[in-house]
Amino acid sequence: MNREDFPMLDKDIIYLDNGATTLKPKCVLEKMNDYYENYSANTHRGDYDISYKVDLEYENTRNLVKDFINAECLEEIVFTSGTTESLNMIANGFFANYLEAGDEILITTSEHASNVLPWFRLAKKIGCKIGYIPVDDNYYVTIDNVLKSITPQTKVIALAEITNVIGDKRPIKEIAKIAHERNIFVVVDGAQSIPHKKTDVQDLDVDFLAFSAHKMCGPTGVGVLYGKKALLEQLEPINMGGGMNESFDSENEVFLKSLPTRLEAGTPNIAGVIGFGEAIKYLTNIGMDKISKIEHNLREYLIDKLIKIPHIDIINLESDSGIVSVNVEGIFSQDVAYYLNKYNICVRAGNHCAKIIKKTTGVTNSIRISLYFYNTESEIDELVELLSNKDKILKEML
Amino acid sequence: MDPEVKREIIMDNYLNPKNKIKIEDNSYDKVNSNNESCIDNIDIFVKVTDGIIEDIKFDGEACAISTSSTSIMINNLIGLSISEAIKYIDNFDNMVNEKEYNRELLNEAIVYEDIYKQNNRKHCALLPYIGIRKVLEKYSK
Numbered sequence: 001m002n003r004e005d006f007p008m009l010d011k012d013i014i015y016l017d018n019g020a021t022t023l024k025p026k027c028v029l030e031k032m033n034d035y036y037e038n039y040s041a042n043t044h045r046g047d048y049d050i051s052y053k054v055d056l057e058y059e060n061t062r063n064l065v066k067d068f069i070n071a072e073c074l075e076e077i078v079f080t081s082g083t084t085e086s087l088n089m090i091a092n093g094f095f096a097n098y099l100e101a102g103d104e105i106l107i108t109t110s111e112h113a114s115n116v117l118p119w120f121r122l123a124k125k126i127g128c129k130i131g132y133i134p135v136d137d138n139y140y141v142t143i144d145n146v147l148k149s150i151t152p153q154t155k156v157i158a159l160a161e162i163t164n165v166i167g168d169k170r171p172i173k174e175i176a177k178i179a180h181e182r183n184i185f186v187v188v189d190g191a192q193s194i195p196h197k198k199t200d201v202q203d204l205d206v207d208f209l210a211f212s213a214h215k216m217c218g219p220t221g222v223g224v225l226y227g228k229k230a231l232l233e234q235l236e237p238i239n240m241g242g243g244m245n246e247s248f249d250s251e252n253e254v255f256l257k258s259l260p261t262r263l264e265a266g267t268p269n270i271a272g273v274i275g276f277g278e279a280i281k282y283l284t285n286i287g288m289d290k291i292s293k294i295e296h297n298l299r300e301y302l303i304d305k306l307i308k309i310p311h312i313d314i315i316n317l318e319s320d321s322g323i324v325s326v327n328v329e330g331i332f333s334q335d336v337a338y339y340l341n342k343y344n345i346c347v348r349a350g351n352h353c354a355k356i357i358k359k360t361t362g363v364t365n366s367i368r369i370s371l372y373f374y375n376t377e378s379e380i381d382e383l384v385e386l387l388s389n390k391d392k393i394l395k396e397m398l
Numbered sequence: 399m400d401p402e403v404k405r406e407i408i409m410d411n412y413l414n415p416k417n418k419i420k421i422e423d424n425s426y427d428k429v430n431s432n433n434e435s436c437i438d439n440i441d442i443f444v445k446v447t448d449g450i451i452e453d454i455k456f457d458g459e460a461c462a463i464s465t466s467s468t469s470i471m472i473n474n475l476i477g478l479s480i481s482e483a484i485k486y487i488d489n490f491d492n493m494v495n496e497k498e499y500n501r502e503l504l505n506e507a508i509v510y511e512d513i514y515k516q517n518n519r520k521h522c523a524l525l526p527y528i529g530i531r532k533v534l535e536k537y538s539k
């Protein structure tokens with residue numbers, strides 16, 4: 001549905017790599033162009049009309065994000081360049097000052113590199129431990145396993161709400177409850193969940209949340225760091241510079257602005273943030289529950305067809321998102337992706353930045369089909385038709 | 399060479415690669431070759447005795463082009479002296495990078511003569527050559 005809104009969908013391609021990034025509707029592009037063409041000025045400097053408009057639009061996106069995830073106040077919404085930067089800020093700006101040697105950070109082996117490597121570095125620097133919550137036979141994180149993994153040293157649990165290879169959804173609300181009863185912080189990587197379902201950070205009661213605009217119909221280079229206000233107050237800026245300081249005379253007298261500006265040093269991605277606001281309006285107009293439902297139906301439709309093909313191994317039969325990871329028996333995933341590319345079908349081959357996932361699934365590589373609301377059953381039919389003929393794949397993959 | 403024959407040679411070396419076996423033997427030098435832009439990842443094991451390549455094996459996960467290219471390369475290199483092998487590798491490099499090369503020297507590896515047309519697969523064909531060059535250059539010094 002809504003296909004006419006997306007210029008990329010005129011291009012005669014079948015785009016099934018929405019886990020990597022999503023396509024952008026025309027309204028988002030127009031909104032960004034409008035900024036560049038009609039009120040191109042910097043933020044936070046409202047001395048003249050167009051500059052004032054920039055501030056209004058920029059802050060309007062903050063408001064839209066706040067409502068979109070139901071944050072308590074605007075100070076809790078910090079703009080970053082994406083999930084990766086947000087997670088690094090959380091690790092290096094907050095936990096670097098909070099954790100001590102011997103403390104434990106709990107993650108899983110199915111996390112994206114962006115929710116692994118910042119913790120690895122921190123652990124090395126401080127002398128903390130990294131613990132892994134085991135997953136069940138369907139690669140799910142169960143409450144039981146969370147409880148078993150927590151030790152007296154556990155100080156933070158950092159998880160994707162939905163993972164990018166398996167697409168499993170973690171019971172974040174329950175995990176947060178258990179964690180908070182034990183004075184453990186909860187960090188959520190929302191890169192794959194915020195674009196696909198309704199989110200209420202107050203209901204989930206997470207401490208920090210990171211996500212990217214480009215995976216939810218917005219522009220690249222924009223993301224959000226959400227944190228509970230009291231925690232963000234303690235988060236030390238990684239970047240120092242213009243826009244975020246109140247005054248400075250000497251090295252001992254630097255006064256920083258208040259949240260969230262304190263954490264947004266330098267000229268931000270203004271066009272991106274403004275475009276992101278439009279993307280949120282766009283998704284909200286469709287309705288997040290409706291988006292979840294469409295994706296769910298498309299996934300069921302795809303699975304029902306793939307399951308009948310004997311040479312297709314489905315890695316994640318169970319999943320709560322539009323992600324389906326598969327292998328064609330005996331054919332390297334990248335060759336399958338090259339083959340599909342010949343028919344203008346875009347899927348991703350590889351380990352999807354989750355390099356330690358092979359510990360979880362025993363499979364190093366796979367092709368990932370990731371759906372969004374604008375995909376259609378007829379696109380799936382075409383994909384399935386191409387995958388159902390193994391001889392054809394072998395014949396045409398070179 | 400007929401494109402269909404080329405295809406058959408590549409597919410045969412992909413589906414039934416020669417010398418593909420992991421070995422644990424200290425008399426072999428081991429080198430890992432992986433492709434930063436994709437997911438190919440192979441280990442190559444080389445045994446050099448008195449300046450002659452006595453044996454090569456490989457192991458790992460890689461696409462059809464990389465796997466077949468490794469299998470064919472190994473077949474061509476076993477028995478050569480270090481300097482002959484480096485000459486062979488240079489020649490293959492030249493072919494893939496559209497420089498002047500000697501067709502006669504390549505044997506079966508000529509099946510990749512058109513690979514330069516697929517920019518995203520050039521590196522797949524070259525992958526094993528990059529790894530083995532590292533080992534051989536150690537011996538040639």
Ligand SMILES: Cc1ncc(COP(=O)(O)O)c(C=O)c1O
Nearest residue numbers: 082083084112114160164191212
């Ligand atoms: C689960 C998950 N976390 C983090 C990221 C990183 O997002 P970004 O590259 O936008 O920073 C991704 C994107 O691929 C992801 O899927």
